[in-house]
Amino acid sequence: MSTSTIIRFENVTKQYDNDAAVLDNVSFEMERGKFYTLLGPSGCGKTTILRLISGLVEASHGKIYINDKLVNDVPANKRQVNTVFQDYALFPHLNVFENVAFGLRVKKLKNADIQKKVQEALRFVNLEAYENREISEMSGGQRQRVAIARAIVNEPEVLLLDEPLSALDLKLRTEMQYELRELQRRLGITFVFVTHDQEEALAMSDEIFVINKGKIQQRGVPTDIYDEPINRFVADFIGESNIIQGKMLRDFVVQFDGKEFECVDQGFNPNESVEVVIRPEDLEITTKEKGHLKVKVDSQLFRGVHYEICGYDENGNEWIVHSTKKAVVGEEIGLYFEPEAIHVMRLGETEEEFDARLEAYDDQGVENGN
Amino acid sequence: MKKKFKLSNLYLVVIFIILYVPIFYLMFYSFNSGGKMYDFEGFTLDWYKELFQDSRLLIIVLNTIIIALLSAGISTVLGISGAIAIWYVRKVYAKNFLLSLNNVLIVSPDVIIGASFLILFTFVGIKLGFTSVLLSHIAFNVPIVVLMVLPKLQEMGASLIDAARDLGASRWDVLSKVVLPYITPGIFAGFFMALTYSLDDFAVTFFVTGNGFTTLSVEIYSLARRGISLNINALSTLLFVFTLLLVVGYYFITKRNARPIGLGARK
Ligand SMILES: Nc1ncnc2c1ncn2[C@@H]1O[C@H](COP(=O)(O)OP(=O)(O)OP(=O)(O)O)[C@@H](O)[C@H]1O
Ligand SMILES: [Mg+2]
Numbered sequence A: 001m002s003t004s005t006i007i008r009f010e011n012v013t014k015q016y017d018n019d020a021a022v023l024d025n026v027s028f029e030m031e032r033g034k035f036y037t038l039l040g041p042s043g044c045g046k047t048t049i050l051r052l053i054s055g056l057v058e059a060s061h062g063k064i065y066i067n068d069k070l071v072n073d074v075p076a077n078k079r080q081v082n083t084v085f086q087d088y089a090l091f092p093h094l095n096v097f098e099n100v101a102f103g104l105r106v107k108k109l110k111n112a113d114i115q116k117k118v119q120e121a122l123r124f125v126n127l128e129a130y131e132n133r134e135i136s137e138m139s140g141g142q143r144q145r146v147a148i149a150r151a152i153v154n155e156p157e158v159l160l161l162d163e164p165l166s167a168l169d170l171k172l173r174t175e176m177q178y179e180l181r182e183l184q185r186r187l188g189i190t191f192v193f194v195t196h197d198q199e200e201a202l203a204m205s206d207e208i209f210v211i212n213k214g215k216i217q218q219r220g221v222p223t224d225i226y227d228e229p230i231n232r233f234v235a236d237f238i239g240e241s242n243i244i245q246g247k248m249l250r251d252f253v254v255q256f257d258g259k260e261f262e263c264v265d266q267g268f269n270p271n272e273s274v275e276v277v278i279r280p281e282d283l284e285i286t287t288k289e290k291g292h293l294k295v296k297v298d299s300q301l302f303r304g305v306h307y308e309i310c311g312y313d314e315n316g317n318e319w320i321v322h323s324t325k326k327a328v329v330g331e332e333i334g335l336y337f338e339p340e341a342i343h344v345m346r347l348g349e350t351e352e353e354f355d356a357r358l359e360a361y362d363d364q365g366v367e368n369g370n
Numbered sequence B: 001m002k003k004k005f006k007l008s009n010l011y012l013v014v015i016f017i018i019l020y021v022p023i024f025y026l027m028f029y030s031f032n033s034g035g036k037m038y039d040f041e042g043f044t045l046d047w048y049k050e051l052f053q054d055s056r057l058l059i060i061v062l063n064t065i066i067i068a069l070l071s072a073g074i075s076t077v078l079g080i081s082g083a084i085a086i087w088y089v090r091k092v093y094a095k096n097f098l099l100s101l102n103n104v105l106i107v108s109p110d111v112i113i114g115a116s117f118l119i120l121f122t123f124v125g126i127k128l129g130f131t132s133v134l135l136s137h138i139a140f141n142v143p144i145v146v147l148m149v150l151p152k153l154q155e156m157g158a159s160l161i162d163a164a165r166d167l168g169a170s171r172w173d174v175l176s177k178v179v180l181p182y183i184t185p186g187i188f189a190g191f192f193m194a195l196t197y198s199l200d201d202f203a204v205t206f207f208v209t210g211n212g213f214t215t216l217s218v219e220i221y222s223l224a225r226r227g228i229s230l231n232i233n234a235l236s237t238l239l240f241v242f243t244l245l246l247v248v249g250y251y252f253i254t255k256r257n258a259r260p261i262g263l264g265a266r267k
Helices: A046-054 A096-106 A111-124 A140-152 A170-187 A198-204 A222-227 A232-237 A351-363 B002-029 B046-053 B055-088 B092-107 B110-124 B130-156 B158-166 B171-199 B203-208 B216-226 B230-258
Strands: A005-014 A023-031 A035-039 A061-066 A081-084 A158-162 A190-195 A207-212 A215-220 A242-250 A253-256 A259-262 A272-278 A284-286 A293-302 A307-313 A318-323 A332-336 A343-346
Touching: A005 A046, A005 A190, A023 A046, A023 A061, A023 A190, A023 A215, A035 A046, A035 A198, A046 A061, A046 A081, A046 A158, A046 A190, A081 A140, A081 B158, A096 A111, A096 A140, A096 B171, A111 A140, A140 A158, A140 A170, A158 A170, A170 A190, A170 A198, A190 A198, A198 A222, A207 A222, A207 A232, A215 A222, A215 A232, A215 A351, A232 A242, A232 A272, A232 A343, A242 A318, A253 A272, A284 A318, A293 A318, A343 A351, B002 B230, B046 B055, B046 B230, B055 B092, B055 B130, B055 B171, B055 B216, B092 B130, B110 B130, B110 B203, B130 B158, B130 B171, B130 B203, B158 B171, B171 B230, B203 B216, B216 B230
Parallel strands: A035 A190, A035 A207, A081 A158, A158 A190
Antiparallel strands: A005 A023, A005 A061, A207 A215, A242 A253, A242 A272, A253 A259, A272 A343, A284 A332, A293 A307, A293 A332, A307 A318
């Protein structure tokens, strides 16, 4: 599989009318054949990025390249890109077969070819028996598959998926996550998948772009995004986290909650103010004596896989713990964590600076608990 | 509370009786062999026979139907274009303004429309007759079609068009393969409404017709003025039944519209 760039945004800005920018000077590259996820809260500009790629809206500034070709002036119907829309946008006046055949019909393919390709596409999404159904007779999950078939039958180089799973129930949704990922492997084309569900993003993607307020906050493989969030927004948005103010005393030593802790982060100025992230599942419940922190349990929720325990330490900081063990509300417990569980974030660090700092310690050949 | 409810029902019944009794009275005596609108002497279809032997009248019927079909057809085409144009307007106030202009034409009295057309036609120098009647019928039908088609367009939502563009459809493809099929029920409803309006229009036609060209409603009026013949009753009965059929047809079309999308307009 070639790894050359397929989509490139250069300083793209999008404003509607004269409002504030919906996308603010965004630049990125996407490689051929990978599964990308755009993740962010509602209204952050995810759909806008997809519509810029598909050509349904025009950029206000900046350049968009597909396959190294500038496409700013190429209309949507001339781009080798297809979309699975947020509401599927299936044609209610056409049946399943004709919906899938739509793109081929407007390209004036021969009937026999259309027949063959449509059947193949429907087989791909396990709907071969449904050709003659009306759209209104299909379930939500089936409609979504029709929408996927309608897009992939055109053999696009890029498939854009705008929250295609958000309308499905949890079980079907998990099933479809597997199916989509599998589909992407079989087709070998680039998927750009939009979601505001962080678990979905972590489970499915080769690479995640975390977006907030029209800016890309951080991009990277799921484990990096999860383990090394660049700022408070990313840490908070990707999974639950405990974030508290701290001070980086020197390399490998951070101070928070009035105590010093060993950690694996470095490259900070001495005594720099920082934010410290510890994931709830990295906190272990022990006795008061053995724990690094003493916490009074305030509330406890049963979440199925684990208990979510919420408590406060003596300085009033809130701590959330995920544990398979039960705690007793009102009791004091100790919390223990490994140095690797601590992630230190510099305040206001940009993505470039963050990457440069990480690289700097790799160059020094230092082991840094990734 | 209950009494009040009954009273309102009674009111409705009385109103309907007042509205429909003259029509049924008229229809009833169209079968009277006595030749008068009182003293029912015996059942006969003679008046209908006479009607069908009157070739002048048949030509008038034909005129009426031609005018109705042509004006409904042409105004459907114009109305669709108009509705799409209004739908494309993005500014809300401009859209509402256009829509209000459209609605004013529907509610303004026929007499005023007829009189103003008469003035226009004489001013421009169009001879009164077939053309003037056709033009004015088109004019009052277009707003009706717009009103019937526009809700369908608004219901469609922009994402279908985005999807079509995304799949490679040109502007023409979008119109012919997505928009028009989607709004077909609205188009039919508009066409039928236009047909009924045109068929039973009297006031506007009365103003703008001339040179021996008449339509049924105008003819009935002049027959009625000349003196009573049960011909008129027979003719009115037929017209009433025909309009009723159109209304029933229209009802079924709108009922089909109300069904969940997708079932209604099968390919
Ligand atoms: N046609 C438009 N005109 C004006 N503003 C728009 C238009 N389309 C989108 N916006 C604005 O752009 C911003 C980003 O919208 P976008 O649809 O990209 O959000 P999103 O990230 O996809 O959100 P969601 O998760 O809710 O779908 C929003 O604030 C929205 O109000
Ligand atoms: Mg969106």
